[in-house]
Amino acid sequence: MKYYILAGEASGDLHGSNLMKALLHVDAGADIRFWGGDLMQEAGGVLVKHYKERAFMGFTEVLLNLRKIFKLISFCKSDIANFNPDVVIFIDNSGFNLRIAKWAKTQGFKTNYYISPQVWASRASRVKAIKRDIDNMFVILPFVKPFYKKYDYNVEFVGHPLIDAIANRIQVNPKTFRETHNLNDKPIIALLPGSRKQEITKMLSVMLSMIPDFPNYQFVIAGAPSQDFEFYQTFIKHNNVSFIANKTYDLLSVSYAALVTSGTATLETALFKVPQVVCYKGSAISYHIAKRIITLKFISLVNLVMDKEVVTELIQNDFNKKRLKTELERVLNDKNRSIMFTDYYELEQKLGGKGASEKTAKLIYDYINQ
Numbered sequence: 001m002k003y004y005i006l007a008g009e010a011s012g013d014l015h016g017s018n019l020m021k022a023l024l025h026v027d028a029g030a031d032i033r034f035w036g037g038d039l040m041q042e043a044g045g046v047l048v049k050h051y052k053e054r055a056f057m058g059f060t061e062v063l064l065n066l067r068k069i070f071k072l073i074s075f076c077k078s079d080i081a082n083f084n085p086d087v088v089i090f091i092d093n094s095g096f097n098l099r100i101a102k103w104a105k106t107q108g109f110k111t112n113y114y115i116s117p118q119v120w121a122s123r124a125s126r127v128k129a130i131k132r133d134i135d136n137m138f139v140i141l142p143f144v145k146p147f148y149k150k151y152d153y154n155v156e157f158v159g160h161p162l163i164d165a166i167a168n169r170i171q172v173n174p175k176t177f178r179e180t181h182n183l184n185d186k187p188i189i190a191l192l193p194g195s196r197k198q199e200i201t202k203m204l205s206v207m208l209s210m211i212p213d214f215p216n217y218q219f220v221i222a223g224a225p226s227q228d229f230e231f232y233q234t235f236i237k238h239n240n241v242s243f244i245a246n247k248t249y250d251l252l253s254v255s256y257a258a259l260v261t262s263g264t265a266t267l268e269t270a271l272f273k274v275p276q277v278v279c280y281k282g283s284a285i286s287y288h289i290a291k292r293i294i295t296l297k298f299i300s301l302v303n304l305v306m307d308k309e310v311v312t313e314l315i316q317n318d319f320n321k322k323r324l325k326t327e328l329e330r331v332l333n334d335k336n337r338s339i340m341f342t343d344y345y346e347l348e349q350k351l352g353g354k355g356a357s358e359k360t361a362k363l364i365y366d367y368i369n370q
Helices: 009-026 040-043 060-062 066-083 092-107 124-133 144-149 161-167 174-180 195-210 229-233 246-254 262-272 284-293 301-307 321-331 334-349 356-368
Strands: 002-006 030-037 048-049 087-091 109-115 136-139 187-194 219-221 239-245 257-261 278-279 314-315
Touching: 002 009, 002 066, 002 092, 002 109, 009 030, 009 040, 009 087, 009 161, 009 356, 030 066, 040 048, 040 301, 048 066, 066 092, 087 092, 087 356, 092 124, 109 278, 136 144, 136 356, 161 262, 161 356, 174 246, 174 257, 187 195, 187 246, 187 262, 195 219, 195 229, 195 257, 195 321, 219 229, 219 246, 229 239, 246 262, 257 262, 257 321, 262 278, 262 301, 262 334, 278 321, 301 334, 314 321, 321 334
Parallel strands: 002 030, 002 087, 030 048, 087 109, 109 136, 187 219, 187 257, 219 239, 257 278, 278 314
Antiparallel strands: none
């Protein structure tokens, strides 16, 4: 069978790569063409466009790059038509993918969506287009299935693929990891400032400002695969900080606490059982627009799944040196850590068991063979 997969940014690349491996397992003759990243390329198939080419964040940046985005949409449609797949699989990245899905459906292509657009967070009116353009939806968060049910759209909850990604990783030896990266014996506070330049620019300086106030800990920046060290270096003003690129899971496995930019990383940090403070700051324009259209009481996936405040969220003006210091001190306190650990274990149960990628691959394969 021929599969055309569309994924964007680092998290889509991770989940896309695991889905590709599962597809190749269930369909040994799978011919896969995709938009994604390095992990998907390692899994096999033909990379058409890397997600770095369309990593636009926030309303302002999207507006400034509209011409480029429309060119990519046009090229994508042409490439799908030439490949003529048995199914087009969309992974998250709704701004781009829903436009392609509308066209693909009119052309008679089968359309499957893995990891739902965040219509449950804002602009629920998009459900109408999803019902029209997407044949099957596979969701990874438990509260999304009942959300769609309200709109008379039946979706499959397959569990969260992060559980597999973390369980199947090669375990790192803590002592060897520290020695390899010249880390001392002090407890590690991991800094996860995001993967895009705009995120890192907004987040990292404030995160690094904690260093002088916590001399008994060492701070380690988790470098994103999409960015070079030279970019991070412009923010580093202290000696007690290390930088480790493309080893976020290994770093979290040996960390004592973490400061995390809101996104998939908050869930990853929780699954590694690392107490965290969730941070987010966008441009003033983007923030005020988002504030008007987002209907959720939380922004972190941890709190959304648990439907209560498990981790503190410092958003926009609350993300400042004073508040961050207070909240970091709180997650370093043994009593608070114990409560968070209990919530983390409950969170993992709510996310379902292992096998999300395998379940999804099997459902897709069976669907196109009906």
